[in-house]
Amino acid sequence: MRKSFRKPDGDELLVLDGVDLSLREGEIVGLLGRSGSGKSTLLRLIAGLSVPVAGSIRYLGQPVTGPPPGIAMVFQSFALFPWLTVLQNVQLGLEALALPPGEIRRRALGAIDLIGLDGFESAYPRELSGGMRQRVGFARALVVHPNILLMDEPFSALDVLTAETLRTDFLDLWSEGQLPLKGVILVSHNIEEAVLMCDRILVLGSNPGRILNEIKIELPHPRARLDPHFRDLVESIYVEMTSQRSTGLAGKRSDRLPGSGLGTILPLVSSNLLAGLLEAIAGSPYNGNADLPVIAASLQMEIDELFPVAETLQMLRFVDVAGGDIRITTEGRQFSDAATDERKRLFAQHLLTHVALSAHIRRVLDERPSHRAPWSRFSDELEDHMSPDAAEQTLRAIVDLGRYAEVFAYDDQAHAFSLDNP
Amino acid sequence: MSLPSTSIPAVSRLRAATVGDLVAVLLVLGTLVMLAQASRGLMQPLPEPGLGAIDLHPSALPEYALRTSMRMLGAMVLSLVFTFTYATWAAKSRRAEQILIPLLDILQSVPILGFISVTVVFFMSLAPGRLLGAELAAVFAIFTSQAWNMAFSFYQSLRTVPNELAEASRSFRLSPWMRFWKLEAPFATPALIWNMMMSMSGGWFFVVASEAISVGNTIVTLPGIGSYIALAIAHRDLGAIGWAIVAMLIVILIYDQLLFRPLVAWAERFRFEQEAGVMPLRSWVLSTLRRSGLVSWVLSPVAIAWRRTYRRSTQSAKAPTPIGPDRRATDWLDRLWYVTIAAVSLIALWKISAFVLAGVTPGEVGTAMLLGLATMTRVFVLIALASVIWVPAGVWLGLRPGAARIAQPIVQFMAAFPANLLFPLAVSAIVALRLDPDIWLSPLMILGTQWYIVFNVIAGASTIPAELRDIGVNLNVRGWLWWRRIALPAVFPFYVTGAITASGGAWNASIVAEIVSWGDTTLKARGLGSYIAEATEAGDFHRVVLGIAVMSGFVVIINRAFWRPLYAFAERKFRLG
Numbered sequence: 001m002r003k004s005f006r007k008p009d010g011d012e013l014l015v016l017d018g019v020d021l022s023l024r025e026g027e028i029v030g031l032l033g034r035s036g037s038g039k040s041t042l043l044r045l046i047a048g049l050s051v052p053v054a055g056s057i058r059y060l061g062q063p064v065t066g067p068p069p070g071i072a073m074v075f076q077s078f079a080l081f082p083w084l085t086v087l088q089n090v091q092l093g094l095e096a097l098a099l100p101p102g103e104i105r106r107r108a109l110g111a112i113d114l115i116g117l118d119g120f121e122s123a124y125p126r127e128l129s130g131g132m133r134q135r136v137g138f139a140r141a142l143v144v145h146p147n148i149l150l151m152d153e154p155f156s157a158l159d160v161l162t163a164e165t166l167r168t169d170f171l172d173l174w175s176e177g178q179l180p181l182k183g184v185i186l187v188s189h190n191i192e193e194a195v196l197m198c199d200r201i202l203v204l205g206s207n208p209g210r211i212l213n214e215i216k217i218e219l220p221h222p223r224a225r226l227d228p229h230f231r232d233l234v235e236s237i238y239v240e241m242t243s244q245r246s247t248g249l250a251g252k253r254s255d256r257l258p259g260s261g262l263g264t265i266l267p268l269v270s271s272n273l274l275a276g277l278l279e280a281i282a283g284s285p286y287n288g289n290a291d292l293p294v295i296a297a298s299l300q301m302e303i304d305e306l307f308p309v310a311e312t313l314q315m316l317r318f319v320d321v322a323g324g325d326i327r328i329t330t331e332g333r334q335f336s337d338a339a340t341d342e343r344k345r346l347f348a349q350h351l352l353t354h355v356a357l358s359a360h361i362r363r364v365l366d367e368r369p370s371h372r373a374p375w376s377r378f379s380d381e382l383e384d385h386m387s388p389d390a391a392e393q394t395l396r397a398i399v400d401l402g403r404y405a406e407v408f409a410y411d412d413q414a415h416a417f418s419l420d421n422p
Numbered sequence: 423m424s425l426p427s428t429s430i431p432a433v434s435r436l437r438a439a440t441v442g443d444l445v446a447v448l449l450v451l452g453t454l455v456m457l458a459q460a461s462r463g464l465m466q467p468l469p470e471p472g473l474g475a476i477d478l479h480p481s482a483l484p485e486y487a488l489r490t491s492m493r494m495l496g497a498m499v500l501s502l503v504f505t506f507t508y509a510t511w512a513a514k515s516r517r518a519e520q521i522l523i524p525l526l527d528i529l530q531s532v533p534i535l536g537f538i539s540v541t542v543v544f545f546m547s548l549a550p551g552r553l554l555g556a557e558l559a560a561v562f563a564i565f566t567s568q569a570w571n572m573a574f575s576f577y578q579s580l581r582t583v584p585n586e587l588a589e590a591s592r593s594f595r596l597s598p599w600m601r602f603w604k605l606e607a608p609f610a611t612p613a614l615i616w617n618m619m620m621s622m623s624g625g626w627f628f629v630v631a632s633e634a635i636s637v638g639n640t641i642v643t644l645p646g647i648g649s650y651i652a653l654a655i656a657h658r659d660l661g662a663i664g665w666a667i668v669a670m671l672i673v674i675l676i677y678d679q680l681l682f683r684p685l686v687a688w689a690e691r692f693r694f695e696q697e698a699g700v701m702p703l704r705s706w707v708l709s710t711l712r713r714s715g716l717v718s719w720v721l722s723p724v725a726i727a728w729r730r731t732y733r734r735s736t737q738s739a740k741a742p743t744p745i746g747p748d749r750r751a752t753d754w755l756d757r758l759w760y761v762t763i764a765a766v767s768l769i770a771l772w773k774i775s776a777f778v779l780a781g782v783t784p785g786e787v788g789t790a791m792l793l794g795l796a797t798m799t800r801v802f803v804l805i806a807l808a809s810v811i812w813v814p815a816g817v818w819l820g821l822r823p824g825a826a827r828i829a830q831p832i833v834q835f836m837a838a839f840p841a842n843l844l845f846p847l848a849v850s851a852i853v854a855l856r857l858d859p860d861i862w863l864s865p866l867m868i869l870g871t872q873w874y875i876v877f878n879v880i881a882g883a884s885t886i887p888a889e890l891r892d893i894g895v896n897l898n899v900r901g902w903l904w905w906r907r908i909a910l911p912a913v914f915p916f917y918v919t920g921a922i923t924a925s926g927g928a929w930n931a932s933i934v935a936e937i938v939s940w941g942d943t944t945l946k947a948r949g950l951g952s953y954i955a956e957a958t959e960a961g962d963f964h965r966v967v968l969g970i971a972v973m974s975g976f977v978v979i980i981n982r983a984f985w986r987p988l989y990a991f992a993e994r995k996f997r998l999g
Contacts, residue, residue: 075586079587096732
């Protein structure tokens with residue numbers, strides 16, 4: 001199937017392309033990808049919350065045109081109704097099914113019991129911790145006895161320990177057959193979580209979102225994170241996800257690297273993080289060459305946080321990312337050893353050489369007699385290549401990099417780029 | 423009165439002037455002209471219920487107060503009905519939204535007092551008993567002072583329902599009826615209640631003004647506090663005015679304790695985000711009701727019946743609602759819709775110009791504009807004066823939680839108190855001291871509305887984070903520098919919100935404040951307000967419509983060209999957090 005959004009000028013912006021996915025009875029399928037890979041869009045298509053442009057979604061042989069009965073969803077942000085108690089939140093889906101009041105109450109209490117919320121029936125969501133709130137989210141979804149449970153990064157808003165407890169509790173109920181479910185689709189950006197929970201993982205690539213690879217996980221439950229087989233799988237998925245950019249593109253090295261064209265969407269990355277990661281890789285114990293899963297774990301960064309930083313560094317030629325490893329370059333080491341002024345000089349030089357957009361902005365500012373140019377001058381140009389949101393994000397990112405490198409200034413009140421240096 | 427300490431901006435939607443606005447202006451004025459034309463034929467001297475029917479003895483006041491409050495309550499119920507239908511319609515239908523929202527925007531700027539006269543005659547012609555017609559007209563006048571901002575707030579809430587909750591309710595397949603009562607209405611409740619309180623505060627002013635109205639030869643007097651005051655003024659009875667003020671104070675207090683305090687406390691649970699550190703409001707009435715077994719015994723069958731409506735609504739709406747309309751099918755409907763709007767607007771334009779020009783010369787239009795400039799000068803000077811006095815005072819109060827706790831309810835109470843009750847006192851002072859009415863009548867315009875500046879500034883100052891104040895002390899930032907760098911920027915967005923409300927209120931008040939009488943002494947300040955008031959008195963609907971049109975124009979243009987850009991700037995630059 002395909003999914004696109006209409007751009008203001010009538011062109012279509014492709015978010016998902018050629019995605020083919022089927023869910024079989026008794027399995028947990030993971031959709032693993034980074035932000036922008038359209039994994040949440042895909043989940044909303046399956047949930048009937050939006051419609052595909054081409055292709056179709058079938059559930060029990062029927063095309064999905066709206067939220068079908070038998071598919072329930074657990075949300076990343078819990079999506080509980082703050083003015084309803086735990087019990088009322090859980091009853092909501094049953095009331096929409098127009099069941100008799102006695103049955104509603106009985107089933108809701110049963111689900112609350114199952115999910116470990118006993119005693120909290122009359123509490124309001126704001127009185128609960130994040131973990132307990134997500135339990136309500138699970139109970140609310142399970143109580144309607146869905147065939148398929150859709151989970152949209154259900155653990156990512158929780159702290160590490162709470163998330164792990166909730167995951168194992170869910171897996172226990174699932175493997176004991178206590179859940180009324182036939183299948184589960186889990187959206188995640190956490191590689192370990194996907195390997196821990198899923199029977200099959202679909203790795204999604206971005207721009208447009210598409211399935212890059214399908215990985216079967218045949219480890220028996222309960223799975224141990226420190227098991228060598230588990231580690232191997234995690235490592236191989238890291239390799240998969242870091243080498244994805246080179247798969248579709250051939251040609252010289254510079255063609256494959258991001259940052260070469262104006263059409264590249266830049267992630268918003270703080271310059272503190274860039275310097276921080278470089279220093280971490282350069283220092284011990286990595287000494288210039290780090291294993292991505294290892295450094296991600298030690299810095300407590302999710303891939304959604306780590307990859308944009310690594311990629312920006314790669315775009316600036318301060319590191320090389322390949323095969324699940326991140327290696328510092330000569331210039332990267334120079335940067336990490338240098339003092340502030342030298343760092344800025346080096347950074348500016350690399351920014352102007354390797355990031356086309358920054359060179360472009362600088363050239364426009366140099367050419368204009370006033371040395372000023374409005375935001376819209378560049379956002380219009382970028383929107384030829386990407387969605388307005390992506391253009392906004394890319395410009396914000398380049399403003400941040402440009403300010404750090406002191407290659408141009410930006411005035412947020414006047415919405416204008418300039419060469420002023422106060 | 424007790425409002426939440428964080429205020430909801432009065433103008434949070436910043437929209438560029440559009441064709442929709444123009445259409446809205448034409449529709450509003452067109453309707454007014456139609457009303458005026460319809461009522462002109464019906465104008466006849468009525469056998470007066472007469473001023474004699476009002477008794478100036480204080481013992482009559484409780485009954486008058488009760489009648490006045492019932493009028494308020496009736497208008498509030500009407501406003502709620504209007505809010506739930508109009509705003510929901512605007513939020514759910516794209517086509518309706520294009521017209522309804524600019525219309526609401528313009529209606530907010532129309533001086534309500536100006537068209538009481540037009541509607542009084544219209545309603546009296548509708549109702550068989552004359553008193554009933556007058557009652558309807560009064561309730562309608564109060565309604566027009568209350569409904570617009572409530573509908574606006576409800577519409578905005580409906581449009582900003584959190585996406586994840588909207589998705590959750592779709593994914594659990596709630597019927598539209600269930601979705602409205604489980605998600606949309608609860609989400610909109612806190613803002614709506616806040617706006618109801620604002621409306622109520624403003625409403626007292628209008629109920630007092632709308633009970634005793636004279637249009638041409640017709641004098642309409644409804645038993646109520648407003649008429650009591652009118653009679654007291656005619657008789658120069660200061661004692662009676664004192665009693666009326668006391669009665670008004672008591673009525674407002676009772677409304678606060680019995681209605682709004684419980685409502686606000688109850689609405690706490692519907693707050694989507696709980697701000698840390700804000701003490702939830704308590705109400706003894708609500709606590710008593712909640713503990714009472716009788717209340718829950720009465721309410722439980724209602725709740726069961728209500729739940730049955732959910733079941734019925736889901737059973738009748740089994741088919742899942744398709745997502746996204748078919749574009750091409752709606753295209754020709756769109757065209758038809760636009761053509762209709764254009765036609766109606768053209769007819770309205772033609773009607774308005776014909777009506778106004780039939781009664782007044784083009785030169786008169788210029789006069790009205792000049793008078794508008796005079797009133798505008800008054801409003802701006804007064805807002806500036808009030809700001810110079812109240813911003814420092816508000817900041818001082820806001821930074822002292824103890825003082826703010828005492829001051830906030832008092833200030834909110836002052837905002838609710840109908841300032842027109844105090845006008846006679848001012849007039850006697852001006853007459854006694856032989857002052858120039860062109861200057862000294864002006865402060866009356868802002869007497870009732872300056873409080874909006876005060877309580878918004880207090881609220882703003884109390885939200886300055888403790889760290890920010892600590893760092894000021896730490897760096898030894900004092901005196902003017904402290905005001906310039908810390909206090910003024912922090913309260914600026916709040917101040918603008920208050921000033922917008924105050925300025926809108928002042929325009930409205932000019933109609934009763936620029937011409938004031940005490941017994942047979944009448945003082946008049948030259949301005950658009952007195953122009954409208956005099957035209958009303960003379961029953962000259964052409965001039966009334968002209969005056970209202972010019973005043974609406976002034977208010978709309980000032981809002982668009984001055985307040986909204988200022989508000990946007992304040993939001994962008996100074997909003998903390």
